[in-house]
Amino acid sequence: MLDLGTEFEKKEYISTDKLQYWQLCFRQGMPLWMKEKYTEKRIIDWYDHFNGEVYVSFSGGKDSLVLLHQVRKLYPDVLAVFSDTGLEYPEIRQFVKTIDNVVWVKPKMSFKDVIKKYGYPVVSKEISQKIYEFRASTITGNKKHQNRILFGGRNGNGKMPDKWKFMIDAPFKISDQCCDALKKSPIHTFEKETGLKPFIGTMAQDSRLRKTRYLKVGCNSYEGKERSAPMSFWREEDIWEYIKENNLDYSDIYKMGYERTGCMFCMFGIHLDSLPNRFQKMKKTHPKQYDFCMDKLGIRDVLGFMKIPVEENQDHLFSLRESTNARCI
Numbered sequence: 001m002l003d004l005g006t007e008f009e010k011k012e013y014i015s016t017d018k019l020q021y022w023q024l025c026f027r028q029g030m031p032l033w034m035k036e037k038y039t040e041k042r043i044i045d046w047y048d049h050f051n052g053e054v055y056v057s058f059s060g061g062k063d064s065l066v067l068l069h070q071v072r073k074l075y076p077d078v079l080a081v082f083s084d085t086g087l088e089y090p091e092i093r094q095f096v097k098t099i100d101n102v103v104w105v106k107p108k109m110s111f112k113d114v115i116k117k118y119g120y121p122v123v124s125k126e127i128s129q130k131i132y133e134f135r136a137s138t139i140t141g142n143k144k145h146q147n148r149i150l151f152g153g154r155n156g157n158g159k160m161p162d163k164w165k166f167m168i169d170a171p172f173k174i175s176d177q178c179c180d181a182l183k184k185s186p187i188h189t190f191e192k193e194t195g196l197k198p199f200i201g202t203m204a205q206d207s208r209l210r211k212t213r214y215l216k217v218g219c220n221s222y223e224g225k226e227r228s229a230p231m232s233f234w235r236e237e238d239i240w241e242y243i244k245e246n247n248l249d250y251s252d253i254y255k256m257g258y259e260r261t262g263c264m265f266c267m268f269g270i271h272l273d274s275l276p277n278r279f280q281k282m283k284k285t286h287p288k289q290y291d292f293c294m295d296k297l298g299i300r301d302v303l304g305f306m307k308i309p310v311e312e313n314q315d316h317l318f319s320l321r322e323s324t325n326a327r328c329i
C-alpha cells in the first residue's frame, strides 16, 4: 500500500519545484520491473551526459550494492568508490574487498579527532547543526539567531523541536561536522582530482531531507551539486527483492541482525532504533568495538545523557527519556 505521509507532509511537499508529492508516491508504488526501467534510463542519461566520466559511491551496504549491480550491467567498467571512514563494520570492509574495481578513499581526521575538535553527531544532522549554531551564537552574542533556533522564523520555520532542546545544555560538544570531515571531504578531494561524477544509492524513503531533495531536483541533478540518485523512488523491500531475484551476495552484517550499516559509532537516529538498538547489538556482536566506543570515545556518557539504553537491562531508560523530554517542552 502507498504511504501517503502525514497531512503535514502532503501539504508541505505539494508546493515543491520539480516533482509533486503524489508523483513520488506513484513511483514508489510501481512494481520492481518498472522501477528498474526508470532507473536504467536515469543511469544512461547520467553516463551519456558526462561521457562516461562517472563513478558509483559504494558503501558496501545493500542499497549501493544494488546500484552498483545496475550500473555495471550497463557499463561494466564503472569505478566504485568506498569511503573508509574508520568506522565501518568489519563485515562491511571484508565484503568490499570481494568487489572488483573499488577505490578506497580515507579521511585526514579520525572520529576521535572529530569529536574532540567539533563534537558528537547526535539525533540528526539538522539537530546537531542547530545545537552547534546555538552554542556558537552564545559566544558571538547573536541573540537573534538563537531565538530563531528556539522559536523559529516567521511561520515557525527552522525551529528546533522542543523535545531536543535539553541537548543544548549537554556537558559535551555536539556538531554536524562529522560527515563533512569523514565522508564528504575525502570524496570531494577524489572528485576534484578525477573529475568523475557520482551515482549514489540514496532513497527518498531514508529521511525527510532526502525526500525533500528528491522532490526538489529529482534523480539526476545537473545544477549545483551534481549527482545522480537513480534509485530515489525505491523502497527497502525493492532492494531485498532485487537482491533475491539477481542472486546477489551481500555483507554478512545483515545476517547478524543489523538492518542498516554505515558508521558503527554514529548516533544519528539512535532514538528511532527499535530495541535492542545498534549499541546493544554491538555489545554482543562486536564487544571490542563496543568497549572502545563506550569507554574510550565517551559514547556511554552521551547516550546516558540522552537516556538511550546501551546495556541489555536498560530498556526502561526509554520511559525516562520520555519524561525528560516532557519536562523540556
Ligand code: SF4
Residues within 6 Å of the ligand: 085, 087, 121, 178, 179, 180, 182, 183, 262, 263, 265, 266, 267, 268
Ligand atoms: S554517518 Fe555519523 S559517524 Fe559516519 S561520518 Fe556521518 S556523522 Fe560521522
